Amino acid sequence: MLTIIIVSINYSLGTTIPVFLGPGTWLQLLTIALVSALASRSDTARKLREELALLAYGGSSWQVWLRYFVRGLACALVASLPLLYSEYALTGFSIEPTAVSAFFVSSVGGFFYAAPSLARMRSKGFVENYKG
Amino acid sequence: MMPLIETISVQVDYPYEAGLLRLYDEGVSVTVKEGDFAAVLGGSGWGKSTLINVVLGLEKATAGLVSFRGEDVTRKSFLKRRELVRTAAVFQRPTALPQLTVSQNLTLALSLAGVQKKDRGERVRESLSFFGLDALAGAYPDSLSAGQRRRIDLARALAVRPELLVIDEPTGDLDSSASNLILPLLRGLSNDHQISILITTAQPRCAAEAHHIVRLKPPTFLTSQQRLAGN
Numbered sequence: 023m024l025t026i027i028i029v030s031i032n033y034s035l036g037t038t039i040p041v042f043l044g045p046g047t048w049l050q051l052l053t054i055a056l057v058s059a060l061a062s063r064s065d066t067a068r069k070l071r072e073e074l075a076l077l078a079y080g081g082s083s084w085q086v087w088l089r090y091f092v093r094g095l096a097c098a099l100v101a102s103l104p105l106l107y108s109e110y111a112l113t114g115f116s117i118e119p120t121a122v123s124a125f126f127v128s129s130v131g132g133f134f135y136a137a138p139s140l141a142r143m144r145s146k147g148f149v150e151n152y153k154g
Numbered sequence: 155m156m157p158l159i160e161t162i163s164v165q166v167d168y169p170y171e172a173g174l175l176r177l178y179d180e181g182v183s184v185t186v187k188e189g190d191f192a193a194v195l196g197g198s199g200w201g202k203s204t205l206i207n208v209v210l211g212l213e214k215a216t217a218g219l220v221s222f223r224g225e226d227v228t229r230k231s232f233l234k235r236r237e238l239v240r241t242a243a244v245f246q247r248p249t250a251l252p253q254l255t256v257s258q259n260l261t262l263a264l265s266l267a268g269v270q271k272k273d274r275g276e277r278v279r280e281s282l283s284f285f286g287l288d289a290l291a292g293a294y295p296d297s298l299s300a301g302q303r304r305r306i307d308l309a310r311a312l313a314v315r316p317e318l319l320v321i322d323e324p325t326g327d328l329d330s331s332a333s334n335l336i337l338p339l340l341r342g343l344s345n346d347h348q349i350s351i352l353i354t355t356a357q358p359r360c361a362a363e364a365h366h367i368v369r370l371k372p373p374t375f376l377t378s379q380q381r382l383a384g385n
Binding site for chain 1 (some may be wrong): 156192200204207232236242243244245246247249250251252259262263266267310314322323326327345
């Protein structure tokens with residue numbers, strides 16, 4: 023319900039104040055950030071196992087962070103494609119504003135998807151998971 | 155000969171509301187030279203895994219010193235320490251990624267270690283063969299027994315051709331037949347391949363395989379009053 027409301031507000035703002043990080047885009051970014059953070063918090067046990075494995079294999083926490091960032095970036099981009107397309111259409115099929123929006127949307131998605139993972143890996147209790 | 159790694163009088167404190175749990179009250183000192191096989195022997199909860207984490211740089215010691223090739227690395231991270239001594243670790247809990255096959259897990263470890271793509275296949279085969287896992291290359295870790303998963307972790311660690319192999323309880327949750335498979339392989343790695351090995355164990359029989367043993371003592375618990383009294 024909340025998502026529908028936000029998307030509706032976003033769409034109506036998007037039609038009246040189009041493009042280039044107008045209020046509609048900010049709402050979209052907020053939604054993406056919240057949804058990405060929520061998605062990242064789901065299935066924590068599996069993600070924790072992945073983080074433990076990658077660090078044990080010799081990866082750095084930044085490599086793991088980057089892995090999740092790319093995953094979040096891709097998810098946010100795919101999820102926003104309809105909205106990005108409407109923006110593209112509303113701006114008279116001009117590529118630049120849509121590209122800027124896509125950049126911000128995907129970056130925010132990637133960052134908020136990866137942030138909980140980095141926080142987990144930096145926490146004091148993380149290495150306790152290696153113990154039996 | 156300069157030791158590959160050395161811990162000198164290391165202590166680790168865990169503060170709690172009621173007081174302080176102190177591991178290695180008198181300080182623990184461990185020395186591992188090149189080609190050495192050292193075992194840390196101690197009971198459950200005596201800080202064996204913590205010592206492994208302190209050596210690797212995953213946990214900080216409250217007191218004492220850790221050195222790699224004579225260089226003080228007490229405040230350095232796991233990655234910085236690995237630049238000095240090529241280290242691979244096998245933890246008590248199996249770490250193989252469940253969504254990848256056994257050989258894919260090993261390949262991933264090699265790619266993270268920066269091994270060139272053309273060399274990875276051969277290294278994976280070699281390492282799996284050493285631990286008798288050739289037939290399981292295409293299997294998924296979750297479908298395997300505890301002993302097999304333990305050997306996968308060892309094969310993954312060996313594939314990167316480490317100078318130092320750190321293993322937390324290599325036979326911890328294994329029956330005697332699985333233990334009997336792993337221990338001679340570890341001794342072989344040390345004797346024939348000159349890989350330095352540091353293991354922790356609660357089993358004297360397992361520790362007896364090593365060239366030398368470091369015995370831990372039970373931790374001490376200091377109440378807040380004792381701490382204030384200066385104990």
